[in-house]
Amino acid sequence: MFSGFDFDVIERALPYMGQGMLFTLGLTLLSMLGGIVLGTVLALMRLSSFKVLNVPAGGYVNLLRSTPLILVIFWFYFLVPIAMKKISGDAYATGIGPFYSALIAFTMFEAAYYCEIMRAGIQSVPRGQVHAAYALGLTYGQAMVKVILPQAFRNMVPILLTQGIILFQDTSLVYVVGLTDFMGAASKVAQRDGRLVEMYLFAALIYFLFCYSASHLVKRLQLRYGSGR
Numbered sequence: 001m002f003s004g005f006d007f008d009v010i011e012r013a014l015p016y017m018g019q020g021m022l023f024t025l026g027l028t029l030l031s032m033l034g035g036i037v038l039g040t041v042l043a044l045m046r047l048s049s050f051k052v053l054n055v056p057a058g059g060y061v062n063l064l065r066s067t068p069l070i071l072v073i074f075w076f077y078f079l080v081p082i083a084m085k086k087i088s089g090d091a092y093a094t095g096i097g098p099f100y101s102a103l104i105a106f107t108m109f110e111a112a113y114y115c116e117i118m119r120a121g122i123q124s125v126p127r128g129q130v131h132a133a134y135a136l137g138l139t140y141g142q143a144m145v146k147v148i149l150p151q152a153f154r155n156m157v158p159i160l161l162t163q164g165i166i167l168f169q170d171t172s173l174v175y176v177v178g179l180t181d182f183m184g185a186a187s188k189v190a191q192r193d194g195r196l197v198e199m200y201l202f203a204a205l206i207y208f209l210f211c212y213s214a215s216h217l218v219k220r221l222q223l224r225y226g227s228g229r
Contacts (some may be wrong), residue, residue: 006195010202013189020185021206027103027181028168034107035167036160039114044144046119057115064112070173076101077177098177110167117159121152158222165214166192169207182206 045057064072071223080096089177125148133143153160172183180188183203 006198009189009193009195009198013185013199016189017182017185017203020180020182020225023179024181024218025170026170027174029162030103031106031110031171032164032167034103035110035114036118038066038107040118040149042111042115043118043122046115047122047207061112061115064109067103067109068169069109070176073102073105073173073176076105082154085105095117098174102174102177102179106171107165110163113163114160117156117163118152121159122148124155125151154228158218161214161218161221165211165218168210168214 042057042061045053046061048054048057075095077098080101129151130143130148133147138146171181174181174189175184186199186203190196193199
């Protein structure tokens, strides 16, 4: 099977695939940061005693978690131009482009998962911490920012990173809107040079190394934070 394996095609493709990897990492980091911020807001809304806050947040989370990611990407890429045409009345109105469509789709989709992670993290903080913050004269907002959220983030770091690994893998779906990530670059080179075995094996190896290294980091963080409690 590997008697005719061509390593040269991989070497020639490295600059192009390097650009694809930079795109993948950039999209992953931006979507992860945006998802954590939005997810934290949604978590606070879900924990609120006001139905005007917790009901919409719960509906958002349930809707996004029940929808395939590829469909969410399609929504923003194809429906946004239609909505903008309806709103502006301009028949030539365009969307926000494939990159921003993908970024918003990933951010909003991941926010639904980060919301549940952060909600569990906030609830894991002992209630005594909340009462102690109130006893010191802190308001709800101050207690949340200075006492609760820092501990929640600390508890949830390993799980947040695990979700980030899943996001890193999911970014390969950007091919549906014509973007070229690492997997897309490997696929294009494989089709162009007719070397599918070499390129797809190399792509699989790189994904494995990235994900395995990140998973090893997560395990170390779990041991570190677990022993510190």
